[in-house]
Amino acid sequence: MEYFIAQIVNGLAQGSIYALMAIGYSVVVGVVGLVTFTHGEVIMLGAYASYYAFTFVGENIFLGIIAAFFASWFIGIFVYKICYERFFDSPRHISLICTIGMSMLLKNLAQIVFGPNMKAMPQPIALNFVNVLGVRINTIQILIIFVVLSLSLGLYIVNNKTQWGIRLRAVSQDKQASALMGINVRRTAMIGNSIGCSLGGVAGMLIAIYYQSILPTMGGSLGLKAFSSAVLGGLTEASASALGGLLIGLIENLGTSVLSNSYRDVFAFIFLVLVLIIKPEGFSKKVGG
Amino acid sequence: MKKTFTVLTAILLVLVLLAGCGSPAPEEPADPADNGATGDAETYKFAVLAPITGNYAEYGKGFEVATQMAADEINDAGGIDGVMIELEVFDSQGEPTESADISRRVVEDDEILAVIGDFSSSNAMANAPILGDGGLVQLSPTASHPDYAGMNEYMFSIMGRQDSEAPFFSTHLLQRFKQAEAVGVIYINNDWGESAHANLTRQAEIDGLNIVAEENYVEGERDFNSLLTKVRSTNPDTLALIMHANDVALVANQIAQMDWDVDITALGPGTSMQIIELAGENVEGLLLSTPFHITEENEEAWAWAEEFRSRANFEPTVHPAVAYDTVYLLKAAIENIDGEVTRDAIRQELQDLEGFVGLTGPITFNEAGDITRLYLIMRIEDGRFVQETDFDYIDQ
Known part of the structure; x- marks a missing residue:
């Protein structure tokens, strides 16, 4: 029993990170209206931003969050300017292919600039253990769950209680109508894209802290997991995407606890396929974009 | 302004993609049936296949530095009977598919006389049929899968077997x-x-x-x-x-x-x-x-390690040391060749080589093309x- 609770905790910690990546992804897809393939690289660059902040300024978790958040924010603007803004009125696949190219560009640049080797990630919080229901949980897992919850709450407040959020949601729902209402659609889409990227960047920092290591090629599989989680959430709904991420994390960890660890991705993607067969709109209440 | 920016970005993208591929396009494609490539030019050219990027980058970088060290030493001492050694490094990224692609290109490049690498058994085994058909030696410093060296007569390894x-x-x-x-x-x-x-x-x-x-x-x-x-x-x-x-x-x-x-x-x-x-x-x-560790007591190896550190900026493991030895092995094999230096002659002389003592100890190949080490x-x-x-x- 304790064994399964421990595996559930592992799944929750990993699922929370997937959830944060997926929330970011769904915000990007929601406001821009296009699928992105650079999210994995944005996650990686966020992680590197916090790595350099920890190394050169100080090992403070808030500093890391701020560094990852704003670095990814600017990457988001860069990606938006190159891949989306110019192609707003072009066929959708042009932006999509542009994001694939951008992902390769960022990954290869990162290998040149940061070096191809895996590096040790500084640890901004001390490792301690807390007993919960007889299961030992470490402070890093608590930190992850706490940061993910706070950021999700922050996003919820921005989305529902501020002018910005209302604009974001309006653009997400209908770009033409928003424009007619006097909303600057391009600017709002850019900010929305940056918010999504920033959440991904912070998720990158958490992953690097959790695994105590950082690597330029870490983004590839993570971007795919973020995409899968967001698909489970109907692509554009943040809360449903978060649920998708959590479930993928849990299923992976419970699955590997019964069968071999080599089947980790098999569990994740079989689950994805099954959900899409049974409920094509995912966990979303509305039909996804 | 916007246009210039886009054009610059596009150029950058192309450049980086090319750099990411890691290796220049092969020169003049040769007749694939022509396996009797000769090295009668001014240099003996070897291909070094190594994971310069990806998960095993540390080892790949070590291969690159160590083989170049050996080549520099040999060239500084006058080469092999006056002929210089040239190394061309290919980044196999730790991926068997990438490594196999490179092998196909290398086989067709007549100037290349032998392949040093690849790092992992999976890559070396993926290359074995391609390089074997092309009549090109693959001398892997590190592949230790028991089946690898026996895959065909052109496959060699000096790591010792699993x-x-x-x-x-x-x-x-x-x-x-x-x-x-x-x-x-x-x-x-x-x-x-x-x-x-x-x-x-x-x-x-x-x-x-x-x-x-x-x-x-x-x-x-x-x-x-x-x-x-x-x-x-x-x-x-x-x-x-x-x-x-x-x-x-x-x-x-x-x-x-x-x-x-x-x-x-x-x-x-x-x-x-x-x-x-x-x-x-x-x-x-x-x-x-x-199989091997460098200590201060062993002066020759320690000096080697010092030189490696100054070039690579990290401590050598056994992996660059065996990579270093492969270049000297090829040198020893070429020195034993009577007559024309061909891909096939190198294979024959490697197999027959006796009395070779490298940085990592004595190396004599058994029939399969690998060696037994102590640990x-x-x-x-x-x-x-x-x-x-x-x-x-x-x-x-």
């Missing part, structure tokens, strides 16, 4: 030295890992070593928490990790995060500083086996590798 290292690990390191009572084995799910695991468990059964868990994972895995939780539930006192340096460090870190007090041993990474850099005090006391037991102490000598069967 069917000697893994049994050594089981009998001497785990059972006699460590006196492990319950061992959990975690291995990487690729050609090399499967082979090392099979050889280790076979010997463990003969030795009566108690193995309580055997778990594998796929390359590129970073989350070992659920796997470790599972192994932990079988209560081992020792873990045997069959994997490379990055993964050993990831596992050791996650063991510390679980607050699990278990002894760690590692088969495969060699004395890689990357383990210590990535995992720090979490790998204190870790035991591993290696040392190392321990990590205060962030350094220390050779264990306190056991009575040290000479074995």
